[in-house]
Amino acid sequence: xxxxxxxxxxxxxxxxxxxxxxxxxxxxxxxxxxxxxxxxxxxxxxxxxxxxxxxxxxxxxxxxxxxxxxxxxxxxxxxxxxxxxxxxxxxxxxxxxxxxxxxxxxxxxxxxxxxxxxxxxxxxxxxxxxxxxxxxxxxxxxxxxxxxxxxxxxxxxxxxxxxxxxxxxxxxxxxxxxxxxxxxxxxxxxxxxxxxxx
Amino acid sequence: xxxxxxxxxxxxxxxxxxxxxxxxxxxxxxxxxxxxxxxxxxxxxxxxxxxxxxxxxxxxxxxxxxxxxxxxxxxxxxxxxxxxxxxxxxxxxxxxxxxxxxxxxxxxxxxxxxxxxxxxxxxxxxxxxxxxxxxxxxxxxxxxxxxxxxxxxxxxxxxxxxxxxxxxxxxxxxxxxxxxxxxxxxxxxxxxxxxxxx
DNA sequence: GACAGCGGAGAACGAGCGTTCTCCACGCGG
DNA sequence: CCGCGTGGAGAACGCTCGTTCTCCGCTGTC
Numbered sequence: 421x422x423x424x425x426x427x428x429x430x431x432x433x434x435x436x437x438x439x440x441x442x443x444x445x446x447x448x449x450x451x452x453x454x455x456x457x458x459x460x461x462x463x464x465x466x467x468x469x470x471x472x473x474x475x476x477x478x479x480x481x482x483x484x485x486x487x488x489x490x491x492x493x494x495x496x497x498x499x500x501x502x503x504x505x506x507x508x509x510x511x512x513x514x515x516x517x518x519x520x521x522x523x524x525x526x527x528x529x530x531x532x533x534x535x536x537x538x539x540x541x542x543x544x545x546x547x548x549x550x551x552x553x554x555x556x557x558x559x560x561x562x563x564x565x566x567x568x569x570x571x572x573x574x575x576x577x578x579x580x581x582x583x584x585x586x587x588x589x590x591x592x593x594x595x596x597x598x599x600x601x602x603x604x605x606x607x608x609x610x611x612x613x614x615x616x617x618x
Numbered sequence: 619x620x621x622x623x624x625x626x627x628x629x630x631x632x633x634x635x636x637x638x639x640x641x642x643x644x645x646x647x648x649x650x651x652x653x654x655x656x657x658x659x660x661x662x663x664x665x666x667x668x669x670x671x672x673x674x675x676x677x678x679x680x681x682x683x684x685x686x687x688x689x690x691x692x693x694x695x696x697x698x699x700x701x702x703x704x705x706x707x708x709x710x711x712x713x714x715x716x717x718x719x720x721x722x723x724x725x726x727x728x729x730x731x732x733x734x735x736x737x738x739x740x741x742x743x744x745x746x747x748x749x750x751x752x753x754x755x756x757x758x759x760x761x762x763x764x765x766x767x768x769x770x771x772x773x774x775x776x777x778x779x780x781x782x783x784x785x786x787x788x789x790x791x792x793x794x795x796x797x798x799x800x801x802x803x804x805x806x807x808x809x810x811x812x813x814x815x816x
Numbered sequence: 817g818a819c820a821g822c823g824g825a826g827a828a829c830g831a832g833c834g835t836t837c838t839c840c841a842c843g844c845g846g
Numbered sequence: 847c848c849g850c851g852t853g854g855a856g857a858a859c860g861c862t863c864g865t866t867c868t869c870c871g872c873t874g875t876c
Contacts, residue, residue: 444733531729535643571796574776581775598769605799
């Protein structure tokens with residue numbers, strides 16, 4: 421291989437990292453196994469990423485880009501701005517049903533390394549913030565109150581966690597229905613007051 | 619120490635396990651460190667728990683009991699059955715604000731070991747199912763439609779994850795407001811219909 | 817006081833890991 | 847055709863970890 425495709429080596433390393441880290445957890449996969457799966461020599465791996473931690477961070481960063489790209493593409497297919505919000509949950513449902521789905525990579529990575537690696541924590545926070553911003557933009561486009569973004573985000577996060585733990589796609593549908601209810605209530609004007617107590 | 623307090627040794631082992639596993643992650647804490655922190659000899663540890671995995675499962679099981687006990691106690695302070703549901707989120711908010719809060723122990727354990735340990739996965743599923751059942755009972759007591767339990771559960775899970783990642787207690791308040799809105803909408807009669815599309 | 821048995825301290829073991837080093841085959845400038 | 851440097855394969859290193867073993871002191875009994 422010519423020296424020039426260190427970019428290709430990087431891609432192959434990240435491909436292998438994504439597949440293995442996501443499927444089995446970061447700590448379960450050694451650098452040697454990564455070398456075997458990617459075909460990139462250990463020497464090269466350490467040239468590209470000075471330590472495993474950086475490879476993990478790069479894996480999360482690239483996955484973040486792709487994940488948000490896929491979500492945005494799916495959502496953009498809806499003409500009606502208000503339908504784009506339920507479409508987020510449609511897309512989650514599709515994702516949850518994919519073979520090999522094992523929950524949210526960032527939540528998993530945070531559970532595994534959040535206490536240990538500041539770099540990973542940073543990636544996780546950045547990803548979640550970006551996702552939240554994405555929802556906020558959809559809420560804004562739909563001319564709904566900005567305060568809706570937080571709850572929608574929480575519903576989506578809860579759905580991801582629950583789908584990851586139970587292996588079911590159902591949380592996506594539940595979250596979508598709840599999101600619709602919240603949108604309708606917000607459209608009706610502001611957040612609810614407490615239920616009448618006496 | 620008399621041979622009889624193997625129960626006490628068990629408790630001390632679990633105390634140390636809970637503190638260290640929760641704070642730093644399971645894989646970061648070795649059996650030797652656990653011995654140092656608990657004062658229980660390695661030999662005894664392995665008599666009580668044939669392998670680390672069992673100790674992890676026991677830690678999660680005991681924490682589950684205590685966690686749900688604390689939640690139930692807090693919720694029971696509300697007279698009005700409908701106020702017990704927001705009270706769940708009040709309690710979450712308190713929890714999120716505690717020193718050393720680092721997210722949901724079960725979600726973290728699942729992220730760390732879900733792909734590896736069937737025993738741990740089982741504990742996580744059992745805990746989440748129990749929590750969900752608890753919410754379902756509160757919904758039932760409040761004479762609200764059973765379909766509310768799922769969305770409330772998702773809001774709570776989303777809040778736990780988000781609080782764990784961001785370190786803020788705010789997700790609890792957001793989830794509580796959303797829960798109130800969903801309760802009000804359900805009280806008003808059933809789930810929302812999709813917004814008018816044409 | 818002698819002895820059997822239990823329990824604790826910590827060494828030992830074997831495996832796996834992240835990281836580095838050694839060695840060799842290959843391609844290129846003179 | 848000959849050195850030279852680049853890059854790959856994989857051995858090696860040092861460390862940590864889960865688990866087991868060895869040794870020793872203590873205690874309760876005769």
